[in-house]
Each structure stands twice: as C-alpha cells, then as structure tokens.
Amino acid sequence: MKLLVPVRRESRIALGVAFFIVFVALWSFLSMSGAVPRHFLATPWQTVASGWNLFATQGFTHDVGMTIWRVVGGFLLAAVIAVPLGIAMGVYKPIEAFFEPFVSFARYLPASAFIPLLILWVGIGEAQKLTVIFIGCFFQLTLMIAMIVSGTRRDLVEAAYTLGCKDTGVIRRVVLPGAAPDIAEALRQVLGLGWTYIIVAELIGASSGIGHMITDSQALMATDHIIAGIVVIGLVGLLSDVLFKKVNQHLFSWSLLR
Amino acid sequence: MSRLSIRDVSKTFPGHRRNAPATQALLPIGLEVGDNDFITVLGPSGCGKSTLLRLVAGLETPTTGEIRLDGTKIVGAGADRGVVFQSYTLFPWLNVRQNICFGLREKGMKLTEQRDISDRFIAQVGLRGFEDHFPKQLSGGMQQRVAIARALANDPKILLLDEPFGALDNQTRVLMQELLLGIWEQAQKTVMFITHDIDEAIFMASRVVVFSARPGRIKAEIEVGFPHPRHYTIKTSPEFMALKARLTEEIRVEAIAAAH
C-alpha cells in the first residue's frame, strides 16, 4: 500500500464488496450459531424474507414513500430559504453579522429535542415531520453556504470588476458559478442529515413511515422487520446520495478537472 | 498627449490589528503616460509596484493625490482599464473562448460579434484549437495568453500587466515578451507593465520607470530608443547591454536598501 495512491477501479469495487461479504458472514455466524438469541437478532435470510414480505403484503411501499416525501419535502423547504440566505450572508457582511450568531447557536439545537414542542404546536401530522427535517437541515445548510460563498476567490472577483462587471454581475457570473459545485455538495451532505432525523420524527406520533413500522415491530419483538427497515433506509439514503453525486458531477464537470 | 496622469499619489495601508503600525507602500509619486506608450515599471520586491497598478486599476483608492485617465478621475475598477494579474485569474468554469468573451458578454454584445472578436484574439495569442479547453487543461503560459486576450478583447484604453510572466520559465517568458510586443506594435495601446526582470523591462519598453525600495518612489525614468519592430537579438547589442548595466546598478542599490 502506497500513501495516497488511488486503487484501480476493479480492486476498489472488489474491496467494497468484500466488506459486505465479511459483514453478512459475521452477522450470519452470530445469529445462526445461537451466540445471540434469535428474538434479539434475526438472521440475514430471515431479514431479507421479511423485507420482501413487508413490501409484498404489508404495504411497506407506502411507508417508504411517505418517509421519502417527508425528508425531501422538509429538505427542499430548508434549501429554498437557506440557499439565498446563505449566499446573501456570504456576500454582504452586514447581513452575515446580523444572522450569523443566531444561526450558529441554532445549529447546535438538536432537532429531535423539538419534537415534543412541535407536537404541541403543530400536532402530530405531516407539518410536524416536515418541521423537524426543516430545523435539522436549515441552520446547518445556511452556515455551510455562507462559508462557501465567503470563500469566493478575491482575485476572480477583482478580475471581473476590471472586465466591466458591477456588483450584481459579479454575484451572478463569478460568485454563483464559483460556489455552485460546493453548494451542491453541501446540499448532498445535508440531505443525508435529513435521513437521520426523519426516523426519530416518525418514532413518535406517526401513523405511517419507516420509523412508524420500526416502532410497531419493536412492540412485537420483530427484529427481522426492524433490521429490514433500517437496511431500507440505508439503501434509499445511499441511492439518493449516488443520484445527487452523479447529477453534481454532470453539472459541474469543470470542478473535477485536476 | 498624456493619457494616464498620476499626481501626488501615495498609499498607506492601515495596520491590520489595532495599534499595529501602518505600512507606507508608496510615497507621493507623479507619472505621466502618453498615448500608445509602453512603460515598464521596474523595482525590487515589495516596493509598491503592484500597489501602483492596483491604484490605476481602481482596485485600491489612493491615500493622497489622484489618478486621471483621459482627464477623468479614476474611481473604482472599470472596463476601460484591462488588467492581467500575476496569479492565474481565468474563470475555471469557463472555457478559453468564454473567458475571452467575459467582458464582451457583460457589455451585452451580440453573439456573432463576440465570436468574431474572440476568434481574432485566440489566433493572435496562438491558441487556435484550444477554444473549448478549460483553464486547468492549459499550461501556465497558455493561461496568461488567454488572460491577455481576455483583457485586450474588451478594447481597454490602457492595458495594465502585473508581472504576468513571473511564474514562467525563461524560454517561455521570452516568447511571451515577443508575443506581447508584437500585439502592441500592431494594435498600438497604452501599456503599463510591471516587472522585476531588467531584460524584460528594457526589451519591451519605450520608457522604464525605476522604483526605489519601500516605501516606493520613482527613482529614475529612462527612455528606451530601440526602433520597432524589435527582435530578440537586440538583447545582445552593445546599446542594450549598456542600458542593462545602468539599470542593474540602479536596482542593485535599491535591492540592498530593501534587504536592510
């Protein structure tokens, strides 16, 4: 192994797959040998079978759909406000001075701690789920974008001024295109964050969603369902991440040039 | 006729912390640059050359004095003063042609017209076939050629260059000097070119302005009378050597002063 030297594509895939094989093997050993009792840890095959069963007979597709829509909805609401606000904060320092202290403080408020409060305020409906995701994503995203925009290369801004740009031209033609790849990357990371909040939001007071299914299964000690639910979240999260990454790479191919 | 007129301009930078001493980068200086003049500004590192260029470009405001271009006082940057920076400042998300058209697009010029102009300058800086390349796909010398084309395409009244070839190897640097000089001989533009390379300063200039060590002031102005078009072979002529010896002495004194 040489320091920092990339591996070939085939070896990379092989290594990645190898981990899953080791992981499943270990899981099989623990659950099938009886080292861990069955009702605490379902076997991999049991989990796959119940996962299939969940989709086929128990309308799990609807739960997954609800969860996706809540994450994406709350995330989009956050992004629609955070992106312009973050850009304004990055470009205009007085605006940053006004919002930054509060946003920095709010970022450390755990979104899940708001759930009891939100249930009182907006009930246990969709609004509560969306708000949790919104709180979880918004402050983080705003700060990340403000920081990215603040990092705009000064020399490029100056070059644009000497080429005849005014302030709006500089924002439109230098700040935004320069920051766009990093902003897209920040959105991708924060969407991932959204996935970690949704389940907590659904554990309390929900009648649908993956989190709801998991709480129900806990009451029945159906660890196979719980694990299947967790795996599905992982897969959906991974899928959205990969999609996001592909779109970013396609849109901002210039930023990948070395 | 004097195009650029710098009168009693000085620049003091405030200390960046409270109680930190201010830096006097430029003592009050006066300089007149005529129409179609090619002046080179020569001086040791840190003497305020970049500061002067940034003042003319409108990227800094003078502490005292004023700068006029064609009689109009300079406030802020504008398209009438094209700048080529020492560092590479092409827009990495735009290809060569889009970079060159950046200022033209800002003016709202028609696309066909933008294309004609960019074609002309791409040819002039020898980058045909690289129109669709991104800056990261170009060598340093190529990037600076694009930067020169980008500044020229805007048809500025004066072209300001801050050690544009400073990071290039010697051979490339000489080729670039010839290229720039060739463009100037054809287009007749007013040029202010900053350098710390004596050969470079003499070879291109109609006048060399020598700066003292920091705080900078103008120590000498030396006319360079070689006829145009100039060929690189003049660099070995006795007249060139004599000028070089004289400037070397002027600069040496300042470099020693700067080092103390």
Ligand SMILES: Nc1ncnc2c1ncn2[C@@H]1O[C@H](COP(=O)(O)OP(=O)(O)OP(=O)(O)O)[C@@H](O)[C@H]1O
């Ligand atoms: N923004 C700034 N704030 C404070 N001091 C500055 C600033 N810009 C330049 N200076 C100071 O002004 C002096 C002149 O700087 P300048 O960049 O003009 O030198 P230079 O002649 O271009 O040098 P070089 O040949 O190394 O590029 C330096 O001492 C520098 O520390």
Ligand SMILES: [Mg+2]
């Ligand atoms: Mg400099």
